[in-house]
Amino acid sequence: MARSLHVLLVYVVTHLGLIFFMYPEDIIASADEGHWVPILTGFAFHFAFLWIYMKGLSRGGGKDLTSLYLELGKVAAALLLLPVFVYFLMVNIITIRSYSEIITIVFLSNTPLWAIMLLLFLIPAWMASLGIRTIFRATFLVAAVCLPLVLFIFVSSFQNVDWRYVYPLLDKHYTFWNRISFYKSFFAYAGSFLFLGFVQPYFSYRIRTVLWTAVGILPLFLFSVYVPLLTFGESTASTFFFPYVVTLDMIQINWLMFERITVFFLMSLIIFVMLFVSLVLWQSSQIVGRFWPKAKTNWIIGGLFVVIFAGCLTVRSWNEVERLFIWNTWIRWYVLIVVPLTVYALGRRAERDAGGDRYAAGR
Amino acid sequence: MRCRDPPSVSYKKSGQGKNWNQITGKDAARMESLLEELKRKLGSDADWYCENDELSGEPVTLLGLGSLIDVFETKESIRKYLTSAPGRERPENRFLGFSEEARTAEEAIEAILSGKLLVFRARTGECWIAEPVAKPLMRQIGTPNIENVVPGPVAAFTEDIRSNIGIARQYLQSGNLRVEMKAIGAAHRIDVAVLYVEGRADTVFLGKLNERLQEGKNGDVSTLQGLIRVLGFPMRSIVSRLQSTELPAEAVGALKKGRVVLFVDRMPYALVLPTQLWDLFALESDLNFPRPIMYALRALRLIGALITILLPALYVALVAVNPEALRIQLALSVAQSREGVPYPALLETLLLLLIIELILEGSIRLPKSVGPTITMVGGIVLGQAVVTAKLVSNLLIIILAATTIANSAIAGFQNSYTIRSLKYVTLLLAAVFGVLGIFAGFLLICAYFASQHTYGVSYVQLRFAKDELPHG
Numbered sequence: 005m006a007r008s009l010h011v012l013l014v015y016v017v018t019h020l021g022l023i024f025f026m027y028p029e030d031i032i033a034s035a036d037e038g039h040w041v042p043i044l045t046g047f048a049f050h051f052a053f054l055w056i057y058m059k060g061l062s063r064g065g066g067k068d069l070t071s072l073y074l075e076l077g078k079v080a081a082a083l084l085l086l087p088v089f090v091y092f093l094m095v096n097i098i099t100i101r102s103y104s105e106i107i108t109i110v111f112l113s114n115t116p117l118w119a120i121m122l123l124l125f126l127i128p129a130w131m132a133s134l135g136i137r138t139i140f141r142a143t144f145l146v147a148a149v150c151l152p153l154v155l156f157i158f159v160s161s162f163q164n165v166d167w168r169y170v171y172p173l174l175d176k177h178y179t180f181w182n183r184i185s186f187y188k189s190f191f192a193y194a195g196s197f198l199f200l201g202f203v204q205p206y207f208s209y210r211i212r213t214v215l216w217t218a219v220g221i222l223p224l225f226l227f228s229v230y231v232p233l234l235t236f237g238e239s240t241a242s243t244f245f246f247p248y249v250v251t252l253d254m255i256q257i258n259w260l261m262f263e264r265i266t267v268f269f270l271m272s273l274i275i276f277v278m279l280f281v282s283l284v285l286w287q288s289s290q291i292v293g294r295f296w297p298k299a300k301t302n303w304i305i306g307g308l309f310v311v312i313f314a315g316c317l318t319v320r321s322w323n324e325v326e327r328l329f330i331w332n333t334w335i336r337w338y339v340l341i342v343v344p345l346t347v348y349a350l351g352r353r354a355e356r357d358a359g360g361d362r363y364a365a366g367r
Numbered sequence: 368m369r370c371r372d373p374p375s376v377s378y379k380k381s382g383q384g385k386n387w388n389q390i391t392g393k394d395a396a397r398m399e400s401l402l403e404e405l406k407r408k409l410g411s412d413a414d415w416y417c418e419n420d421e422l423s424g425e426p427v428t429l430l431g432l433g434s435l436i437d438v439f440e441t442k443e444s445i446r447k448y449l450t451s452a453p454g455r456e457r458p459e460n461r462f463l464g465f466s467e468e469a470r471t472a473e474e475a476i477e478a479i480l481s482g483k484l485l486v487f488r489a490r491t492g493e494c495w496i497a498e499p500v501a502k503p504l505m506r507q508i509g510t511p512n513i514e515n516v517v518p519g520p521v522a523a524f525t526e527d528i529r530s531n532i533g534i535a536r537q538y539l540q541s542g543n544l545r546v547e548m549k550a551i552g553a554a555h556r557i558d559v560a561v562l563y564v565e566g567r568a569d570t571v572f573l574g575k576l577n578e579r580l581q582e583g584k585n586g587d588v589s590t591l592q593g594l595i596r597v598l599g600f601p602m603r604s605i606v607s608r609l610q611s612t613e614l615p616a617e618a619v620g621a622l623k624k625g626r627v628v629l630f631v632d633r634m635p636y637a638l639v640l641p642t643q644l645w646d647l648f649a650l651e652s653d654l655n656f657p658r659p660i661m662y663a664l665r666a667l668r669l670i671g672a673l674i675t676i677l678l679p680a681l682y683v684a685l686v687a688v689n690p691e692a693l694r695i696q697l698a699l700s701v702a703q704s705r706e707g708v709p710y711p712a713l714l715e716t717l718l719l720l721l722i723i724e725l726i727l728e729g730s731i732r733l734p735k736s737v738g739p740t741i742t743m744v745g746g747i748v749l750g751q752a753v754v755t756a757k758l759v760s761n762l763l764i765i766i767l768a769a770t771t772i773a774n775s776a777i778a779g780f781q782n783s784y785t786i787r788s789l790k791y792v793t794l795l796l797a798a799v800f801g802v803l804g805i806f807a808g809f810l811l812i813c814a815y816f817a818s819q820h821t822y823g824v825s826y827v828q829l830r831f832a833k834d835e836l837p838h839g
Contacts, residue, residue, distance in 0.1 A: 007834050107803060111689055115800065123800060123807055127814070134818040137835075141817035141827040145644075146810055149673070208834045260694075267692045271806040278810055 008209035010140040011200070012217050013147050018196035018283065019221055020154060021276030023228050024269075025106060028247045030189035031229045036238065038175035039229050042186055047222055050193040053344040054200075054218060058211045060348030061201055063355040069201035069343075070294045072350045078295070085291055088198070088343060091335045092288040093308070095195055096281055097315040098332065100124050102325050103277055104316075110249065111267055121316050124274070128282030129309045133302050136206050136286055143279050150272035157269040158224070161248075163255050165234040187333050192225070194336045196280060201347065202287050285312075398492035404472040405430060409479065423449050428487035430475075431499065435482035440500035465495040477556065506635075508534065511613045513780055518655035523613040528558050528632040535562055535628070535637070538619040543567070547577075551597065553585035559594075560630040567625035572641070575822040576627060588631055594638070605788055606819045606826060607781040609638040610646050620651030641821035643828060647672060647782045671776035674769060675786050676812065679716055680797035680805045682766045686712040688801030707757040713798040715759050719767050720794075722748065724787075727771075 034042050064072045069088075073081035104120040112120060131139050180186045200214070232247035235254065244250045252266040262268070289304045296304075319325055409415050414434035420427055422445065431438075465486060469475040475485055475494055484499040508530065511523035520538075524531045532546055543565040550556040559580065563573060576598070583597035591609060592602070600608040609629070612618055618628050618637035629638040648668040653661045686705065690698050708715060726745040730738055749768070754761045770790070777783040793808030800807060819826035 009829070010834055111691070112801060112803060120800070120803070123796075123803070127807055127811055130811075131814045134814065137825070138814060138818040141825060142810065142814040144829065145813035145817060145827060149809070150806075206835070261697055262692055263694045263698075264692050267689065267802050271802055274803065275806050275810050278807070 008213045010144060010207050011203060011209035012213060014140060014143050014199065014279070014283065015196065015214060015217055016221055017143055017147050017151070017276045018199075018280040019192065020224065021273050021280050022192045022195050023221075023224055024248045024273055025246055026102070027189055027192040027225070028229045028232055029245065030185040030191075032233065032238070032242050032247060034180040034183045034186035034189065035175055036179075037172045039233065040173075040226065041175060041178065042180040042189070043225055043229060045180075046186075046189060046193065047225060049340075050190075050197070051215070051218055053340055054197055055211070055215060056348045057197065057344035058200060058214060060344065060351035061204065062211060063351030064347070065354060065358060066204045067354070068204050068290075069198070069347065070291055072201075072347060072354065074294065075350065075354065082295060084346060087335050087338045089288055089291050091332070091339050092284050092291075093312060093315070094328065094332050094335065096125075096284050096288075096312045097319065098191075098325060098328050099195075099277060099281055099284075100312070101316045101319045101328075102322075103274060105322060105325065106246065106249075106270070107274065109245075110270060111264075118317060121313070124278060125281065125309065125313055125316070128278050128285060129305055131279075131282040132286040132289060133305045135301075136203060136283075139279065139282050139286060140203075140207060146275055146279065150275060153268060154272045157252065157255075157265055158227075160255055160257060160265070161231050161252055162227075164251075165231065167234060169234045169237050170230070184330065184333075188329055190336055190340060191329070191332075194340045196283070198339065198343065199283050199287060202290055285309075398487060398489070398494070401472055401475060401494060402428070402487065405475055405479070405485075408472075408476055422486070426489045428489065430485040430487065431479055431483065435502055435504070436484055436499040437502050441484060441497075444500055445497070465497050467496040469494045469496055480555075505530070514612065514614055514617075516614060516616075516652050519614075519652040520616050522615055524615065524618075524630075524635050524637055526633050526635050528560055528630050531630045531637065532560055532562070534615045535618060535622070535630075538615045539564070539622055544622070549580050549584070551580065551584050551586060551588050554587075555589075557588050558632040559588060562622060562628040562630065564622050564625065567623065568627055569625065569824075572822055572824060573627065576640075589633070591634075591638075594629075594631060600821070604819060605785050606642070606816065607779075607785065608642055608821050609640055610642045610779060611636045611638050611781060612779070613637070614652070617651045620654075641824040642826065644816055644826050646779060647777050647786070650778050668776050668778060671773040672786050674773040675777075676790050676793055676809065677805060678766055678770050678773075679720065679790055680793035680808065681802075682763060683712045683716055683794060684797040684801040684805055687798060688804075692802060701760075701762055704760040704762045708760055709757075711798075713794070715763060716767070716794065719749070719753070719759055719763060720791075723767055723771055 031039055031042055061067075061069075061072075070081070070085065073084050075081075076084070100121050104117055104124055107120050107124075108115070108117060131142060200209070203209070228248050232241040232244065232251045235241075235251050236244075236247075241247045249266060249270065252269055253264065255265060257265065285305065285308060288308055289301055292304045292308070293299065293301060319328065406417075409432075410417075412432070414432050416429070416431045416433040416436065416438060418429045420429055420442075429442075469478055469485065478496045479485060482499070482501055484497040486495045486497050487493070488495065505527045506525050508522055508525055510521045522534065524534060536544065536546075541564065545563055545565050547561040549559050549561070551559050561573075561576065561580070579599050580597065583599070586597035587593040588597055591611075595602065595608060598608070610621075612621075613636040615637075618639060621639040622628055626639055626641065629640065631638070648665045653664055656664065685693055685698075686701060690701070693701065705712070722745075726741060726749075729741050733741055749764055753759050754764060774783055774787050774790075777786055789812050792811060793805050796804030796808040796811075798804070817825070817827050
């Protein structure tokens with residue numbers, strides 16, 4: 005635990021930020037009953053590729069993602085990394101835009117959207133310019149205060165649950181394969197795990213601990229979907245925009261002086277999302293920095309800030325966010341599948357080369 | 368100014384060396400020029416002391432500053448030493464037991480200014496530095512003024528660097544305690560002592576510190592700002608890189624943990640570095656309590672820091688931006704308490720905060736005999752008058768009183784200044800973005816703390832986490 009603390013915290017915190025908003029809606033839309041099947045399918049998928057990705061990285065000998073690709077030569081690396089870079093940009097645009105929308109809907113209806121987006125992006129950009137160590141340490145401090153709060157509210161969200169809504173446990177048709185919502189739900193997995201390939205020179209982690217942590221947050225994936233389902237029933241829950249947030253609004257805690265504890269839950273998650281945005285921004289700046297070593301990191305981040313913020317401003321409505329989401333699906337598959345597989349192959353190659361060198365040196 | 372001479376012997380006469388047959392022309396010239404230089408620099412000062420005398424049969428000239436030296440006692444003790452000294456034969460490089468010699472005018476002036484007595488040996492033209500009996504210009508070792516200790520030793524550091532080192536030695540009787548002394552300053556020298564426990568302190572860190580002290584050896588370290596500039600820390604950071612403490616127990620506790628302690632002459636406290644966020648909540652004297660009480664105390668300080676940062680901001684956010692987050696009864700009573708207050712919540716809070724900051728500052732400035740007045744006036748203004756006049760809501764008074772009290776629970780007065788100023792970040796953000804602003808401000812503060820470091824040692828270092836890699 006102590007040997008992977010920062011990485012684990014970042015892994016948990018960034019996933020928490022992504023799980024509770026769009027994910028329940030997508031899963032509920034993807035199946036009519038037996039929702040645990042799509043959830044577990046998605047998770048098993050994530051788990052397998054997470055393992056492959058980390059295995060490849062560890063075989064590569066503690067090198068980061070960009071260095072591994074650069075061993076293929078600059079052009080090949082650029083071609084392979086371009087989708088990842090574009091994905092990072094799009095993830096930032098989508099995240100900032102959609103979370104600002106959520107904030108507007110839930111509690112800041114009078115504040116202009118651009119102001120919220122600016123706040124949501126300016127702080128992460130500043131953090132990204134301070135470097136990965138700052139992001140990780142800040143994650144620790146924030147998590148120390150906000151994580152207990154989030155877990156407390158998560159537990160109290162079971163208040164109105166009717167367990168009979170669990171049934172039917174099995175779906176007779178399994179049509180979730182055909183629905184786009186199921187594929188959209190992979191946003192919650194695909195966003196953050198790539199950071200494991202960027203932190204190696206700064207922080208260490210153990211593969212097994214990370215995998216156990218992934219298993220540890222599986223209940224959060226499950227219950228983010230099941231709490232609304234168990235509270236409202238499938239047919240009502242499927243009509244909501246953000247089912248989990250609506251469920252939270254129903255909670256009554258008599259001894260608390262606050263009427264809407266949703267606000268504090270959402271706020272904590274939005275802080276987590278800001279950490280996620282700064283992490284992704286830092287990763288994209290790392291990629292640019294490797295291909296353009298002369299540029300200063302702050303200038304790169306400044307440039308990316310302008311591009312991404314302009315992107316956020318051009319997205320006018322929620323429909324456009326959804327469309328971006330669907331476009332993004334293809335690159336997401338690239339990130340989820342191709343990147344771990346290529347990293348694994350490159351890691352094996354690097355290991356073989358290193359082994360060959362050792363052999364030669366031994367003779 | 369002429370030197371006082373013993374009866375019937377004039378300085379000029381003795382300076383020309385008429386009676387001293389052994390003196391060579393070269394030595395006499397050297398001595399003459401050194402004396403001239405000293406007289407030109409210091410001779411016009413009222414406390415300049417210069418006397419021709421005779422020690423064990425040799426004519427000498429005594430020089431020094433009468434304000435720093437107890438002349439009578441010094442002469443007395445030298446005479447006593449001479450009469451009791453066994454045998455007259457002395458090694459060549461010593462004179463009357465003095466082993467240090469000033470060779471240039473600069474060295475001589477420096478020695479005089481640091482309170483030494485110069486003894487000119489007229490026969491050879493040598494200038495010896497003697498340790499005189501000093502005038503008692505120092506405060507006794509007393510109780511601390513800024514920090515209070517409930518359980519634990521109550522001695523405090525004083526202005527004198529040597530006493531401070533001595534106190535540290537007494538508290539940490541270890542052969543591994545190293546003391547390195549450096550004189551820093553171009554115009555006037557100030558001694559800086561670096562203390563650390565060998566084997567505990569990080570050698571890389573010490574190397575960087577020594578390098579910095581070497582580079583900045585002409586800087587002015589009479590203030591903390593000057594010292595921070597010499598040590599190369601960022602001047603604009605509000606996180607203090609030097610944790611000051613006047614309690615020897617705290618300083619020694621830090622030394623044992625492998626940290627470095629700096630003493631600066633004329634500063635009555637130890638400066639501990641590197642600083643850590645945890646210093647805000649943990650004190651060495653906590654260890655004198657039972658363990659559960661210790662944790663409770665530290666938790667209290669943590670809550671104090673959180674309240675200071677969050678509570679005023681929460682008031683502004685809940686009143687001005689997100690009243691719906693409160694339970695309806697509470698929201699109504701808050702609204703009722705603000706009835707008739709003519710300006711927005713942010714302005715109200717800022718005004719009252721300004722008054723509280725002024726009271727805090729004023730009570731430091733005022734002499735102790737007038738101090739209670741300001742407490743009383745402040746109490747009346749804050750407690751009664753502003754509410755009756757409907758200038759601020761009484762809920763705000765409660766909140767700001769809680770904030771001020773909570774703020775003073777933080778360990779270390781410099782740290783409490785840091786937290787005190789950081790609350791405005793959340794306050795301003797909360798006024799614009801409501802509860803979101805509070806959380807964003809909190810993230811901002813966390814990130815700011817996380818970005819601070821002392822020579823590569825992070826402000827938010829976790830001792831139990833072992834995952835950080837040195838590269839990068």
